[in-house]
Amino acid sequence: MSCANHDVVVVGGGVIGCAVARELAATHDVVVVERERIAAEATALAAGEITMAPSYTDNPPIADFATGFFRRYDGTGRFEFTERPSLELVPPDREREARRRVERLAADGVAVSFSEPDAVEAAFPRFDLREFAGAVEHRDTGFVDPYAFAMTLKEDAESRGATFLTDTEVTGLRIADERVRGVETAAGTFDAPHVVVAAGWRTERLLRDHVRLPVRPYRTQCVVLDPLETVGDAFPMGWIPGEHVYFRPEHNGDLLVGGWSFAEDDPEGASESEDEAFRDHVADLVPRFLRGFDRARFVNGWAGVDGATPDTRPIIDAPSDAPGGLVVATGFHGRGVMTAPVAARVVRTLVVGERCPFSRAPFVLDRFDSRSPDFEFHSISAGD
Numbered sequence: 001m002s003c004a005n006h007d008v009v010v011v012g013g014g015v016i017g018c019a020v021a022r023e024l025a026a027t028h029d030v031v032v033v034e035r036e037r038i039a040a041e042a043t044a045l046a047a048g049e050i051t052m053a054p055s056y057t058d059n060p061p062i063a064d065f066a067t068g069f070f071r072r073y074d075g076t077g078r079f080e081f082t083e084r085p086s087l088e089l090v091p092p093d094r095e096r097e098a099r100r101r102v103e104r105l106a107a108d109g110v111a112v113s114f115s116e117p118d119a120v121e122a123a124f125p126r127f128d129l130r131e132f133a134g135a136v137e138h139r140d141t142g143f144v145d146p147y148a149f150a151m152t153l154k155e156d157a158e159s160r161g162a163t164f165l166t167d168t169e170v171t172g173l174r175i176a177d178e179r180v181r182g183v184e185t186a187a188g189t190f191d192a193p194h195v196v197v198a199a200g201w202r203t204e205r206l207l208r209d210h211v212r213l214p215v216r217p218y219r220t221q222c223v224v225l226d227p228l229e230t231v232g233d234a235f236p237m238g239w240i241p242g243e244h245v246y247f248r249p250e251h252n253g254d255l256l257v258g259g260w261s262f263a264e265d266d267p268e269g270a271s272e273s274e275d276e277a278f279r280d281h282v283a284d285l286v287p288r289f290l291r292g293f294d295r296a297r298f299v300n301g302w303a304g305v306d307g308a309t310p311d312t313r314p315i316i317d318a319p320s321d322a323p324g325g326l327v328v329a330t331g332f333h334g335r336g337v338m339t340a341p342v343a344a345r346v347v348r349t350l351v352v353g354e355r356c357p358f359s360r361a362p363f364v365l366d367r368f369d370s371r372s373p374d375f376e377f378h379s380i381s382a383g384d
């Protein structure tokens with residue numbers, strides 16, 4: 001049974017699928033096919049940190065493109081982008097490297113500076129930096145509610161004419177003469193000359209017979225702490241290199257702490273709760289740099305699975321050895337929410353053949369010598 005003809009089928013209704021649909025819907029007939037609900041997997045579990053500026057110091061136009069999008073999109077529907085600086089707390093053994101890096105980046109025009117501990121404590125009185133040599137302050141960062149972001153993108157895409165189908169799993173690609181012709185689902189086939197697979201960590205398994213992708217699942221976690229006395233309006237975000245922990249305020253004055261990521265060999269069966277060891281780590285660590293957290297209460301916690309790549313950057317490409325018309329957008333490695341505007345634009349340039357306003361080089365599949373998904377997993381925390 002053939003269901004319908006479209007210009008583009010997008011597989012997966014996570015934040016990437018929603019952003020891609022929005023980007024293409026004004027000019028193309030787009031259908032998004034999602035096996036569960038919209039934002040059912042990694043997207044709704046994300047911490048919502050937008051730290052593209054520290055994550056792409058080697059390529060500021062990519063960071064600027066994403067940050068500019070979040071600023072302009074703020075206030076669309078229920079979507080809000082809350083801007084806050086991010087503090088990278090620098091342990092004494094990393095001070096020399098951090099100061100040199102700041103000098104180099106500031107000379108290149110990146111919005112970054114090094115602050116002594118007393119300057120940080122004067123600006124942000126909840127901080128107690130006696131164990132640290134100071135902090136690298138990154139600007140152009142903030143946070144969002146990832147579910148609200150994905151749903152706003154979806155509603156925007158629908159208002160431009162895109163269709164979203166839920167509870168419909170794509171089981172395979174339709175291919176003829178080395179080109180994609182659409183996808184197969186239990187509900188029938190969807191025909192289209194372009195198929196964009198944005199199926200999170202499942203992308204590698206779905207496409208294994210057509211193109212090899214060095215993407216492996218990994219599990220990462222979050223907890224929320226209620227410090228009893230709220231952290232206040234101007235509280236920054238931040239992370240501690242080496243401790244694999246990042247943090248940001250919640251709008252109600254609680255503190256969200258995330259991190260502790262590990263390769264996951266059983267992604268379907270992985271626990272959705274945070275590990276006790278992670279909670280113990282947070283309980284020990286946070287009072288060492290924040291005042292008033294000795295008797296903080298755990299509000300909740302969770303864990304989710306995302307896709308990792310060997311260099312921590314996503315694959316957004318129309319691989320030359322894959323069937324024509326196939327675009328992959330996967331391996332967002334803990335940064336899919338913040339990278340969604342960039343991913344959507346790259347996909348648009350691949351489908352339409354337009355010029356990309358920034359370099360696509362960090363995202364091409366050919367940058368990897370090996371396509372094996374069995375690589376050593378590297379954890380990231382913001383600018384790590």
Ligand SMILES: Cc1cc2nc3c(=O)[nH]c(=O)nc-3n(C[C@H](O)[C@H](O)[C@H](O)COP(=O)(O)OP(=O)(O)OC[C@H]3O[C@@H](n4cnc5c(N)ncnc54)[C@H](O)[C@@H]3O)c2cc1C
Nearest residue numbers: 012014016035043047048049170200304332335336337338
């Ligand atoms: C705990 C945690 C914290 C995080 N914090 C941040 C953060 O602060 N900032 C940030 O930018 N990122 C963060 N991330 C990462 C971010 O959530 C992901 O990178 C991002 O959500 C990936 O989006 P996606 O659309 O590629 O994948 P997903 O959200 O996983 O969506 C893929 C969708 O595809 C569907 N699908 C899969 N297979 C099929 C199929 N065969 N047919 C149809 N549909 C299919 C799935 O059901 C799913 O809905 C975090 C992730 C976790 C787990």
